[in-house]
Amino acid sequence: MTSEKPILIGGIDAGGTMFKCALAEPGGRLIETVRVPTTTPADTIAACLDFFRWELDSRSAKLGILGIASFGPINVDPASPDYGTLGETPKPGWSGTRLSGRFFSGLGAPIVLDTDVNGALAGEIELGAAKGVRTAAYVTIGTGIGAGVHGPGGYLARPAHPEIGHIRVQRHPDDTAFAGTCRFHRDCLEGLASGTSLIARYGDPAELASDDPVWDVEAFYIAQACAALVLTTRPDRILLGGGVMQAAGLVPKVRAAFARLMNGYLGLSDADIENLIQRPALGDNAGLIGAVTLARQNLKEPAWSG
Numbered sequence: 001m002t003s004e005k006p007i008l009i010g011g012i013d014a015g016g017t018m019f020k021c022a023l024a025e026p027g028g029r030l031i032e033t034v035r036v037p038t039t040t041p042a043d044t045i046a047a048c049l050d051f052f053r054w055e056l057d058s059r060s061a062k063l064g065i066l067g068i069a070s071f072g073p074i075n076v077d078p079a080s081p082d083y084g085t086l087g088e089t090p091k092p093g094w095s096g097t098r099l100s101g102r103f104f105s106g107l108g109a110p111i112v113l114d115t116d117v118n119g120a121l122a123g124e125i126e127l128g129a130a131k132g133v134r135t136a137a138y139v140t141i142g143t144g145i146g147a148g149v150h151g152p153g154g155y156l157a158r159p160a161h162p163e164i165g166h167i168r169v170q171r172h173p174d175d176t177a178f179a180g181t182c183r184f185h186r187d188c189l190e191g192l193a194s195g196t197s198l199i200a201r202y203g204d205p206a207e208l209a210s211d212d213p214v215w216d217v218e219a220f221y222i223a224q225a226c227a228a229l230v231l232t233t234r235p236d237r238i239l240l241g242g243g244v245m246q247a248a249g250l251v252p253k254v255r256a257a258f259a260r261l262m263n264g265y266l267g268l269s270d271a272d273i274e275n276l277i278q279r280p281a282l283g284d285n286a287g288l289i290g291a292v293t294l295a296r297q298n299l300k301e302p303a304w305s306g
Contacts, residue, residue: 007064009299010052010109011291014038014070014099015116016091016143017243020288021048023055026064028296031055033288041097049106063109067295068099069119069287072146076114077159084113090144090183090196112298115161116140117148119290120241120280125150126293128281130237137235138280139164139225140287142242145190147225149233156233165190169224172217193221195244210248216257219250223257226277230266241280241287251279 008031013020019036032055036047056063073087084100100111114122121130121138130136135151145165149156156162166188180191181200191197198205202214226238240251255273262268268276280286 005060005062008056008059008061009064009292009295010066010107011288011293011295012048012066012068012070012103013116013119013287013291014068015287016071019044019048020285021051022288022292023052024292024295026296026299028289028292030289030292031059038091040093041102045099045102045106049103052107063107065110065112065295065299066103066107067119067291067293067298068103068111068113069116069122069291069294070099070113071116071144072161073163074099074113074115074161076118076161079159084111088184090190110298112294114155114294115146115148116287117146117241118150118155118161119294120282120286121148121150121155121239121290122293122297123282123286123288123290124239124280127289128286129239129278133236135233135235136237136239137229137233138239138241138286139222139229140242141193141222141240141244142195144196145194145225145242147229149229149235151233151235164225164228165194167225167228169193169221172220174213175217189221189225193218193225193244195242198244205244205247208247215247215250215253218244218247219253219257222250222254223261226254226258227261230262230276236276238277239280240277241283245279246284251277 009024011022022033023031034051075082075085085098086094088095104111117138117140124130137149139147147162147164169189180187181197182188182191255277
């Protein structure tokens with residue numbers, strides 16, 4: 001008599017800098033994690049597949065489903081023949097990569113896929129700072145900039161997703177000479193405020209002092225993104241995640257810049273703004289926990305399987 005293999009689930013927070021992978025129990029408890037640098041699609045995906053295969057084999061377990069929360073732009077429409085395929089992304093070599101197909105063929109498990117910010121937001125809704133909130137937005141400021149919005153009707157823009165990183169923003173008076181790093185729009189939000197943009201101008205942001213004037217410039221751009229979200233989608237909470245937001249004192253600067261931009265419109269008090277604009281409760285693990293959450297939510301539901 002042979003016993004059935006235990007079913008485990010997988011999650012990948014597929015970022016422009018790092019692919020974070022996790023093997024988890026169906027209830028969501030993480031068993032093992034690994035971080036794989038985002039280099040070429042072939043090398044990065046192969047390393048992720050090696051992780052899952054090794055961990056599953058060592059536990060004599062079967063993968064029930066894999067949740068992927070990916071950088072974009074990416075096709076997140078399960079009815080599309082291009083589901084899970086990256087569009088024209090600024091990440092060199094990744095445009096046209098079909099993550100769903102690569103991981104399905106490599107692991108043989110159903111795939112559920114969403115944007116990295118929607119994935120992070122899913123985790124925050126279930127376990128973090130957006131739990132119990134009617135409408136929430138998540139903005140990630142890292143290698144690029146993306147946003148997700150979730151309300152009573154689900155995620156905004158289904159079956160597509162927002163691209164707030166490429167909205168136009170007003171230039172800060174002390175930042176008029178820099179051309180911007182976005183290869184499509186140069187000085188859009190992402191081109192002026194992403195981690196890539198900060199590195200191009202100032203070097204490693206982690207080495208900048210918390211009182212460096214660059215953070216006032218950065219806060220001005222991020223505050224414009226928050227204002228755009230508030231004026232269009234009216235979220236009850238905006239979570240600011242990503243590596244750039246780990247800078248000490250940046251969130252208070254964003255709140256102050258947001259208050260100046262709104263100039264009393266909508267009657268938001270300082271306390272209202274503090275409640276509105278927050279850091280994710282799950283921190284750097286929000287995207288990974290979100291990817292596992294996507295898998296858990298779809299474990300017993302139809303998922304893409306080739």
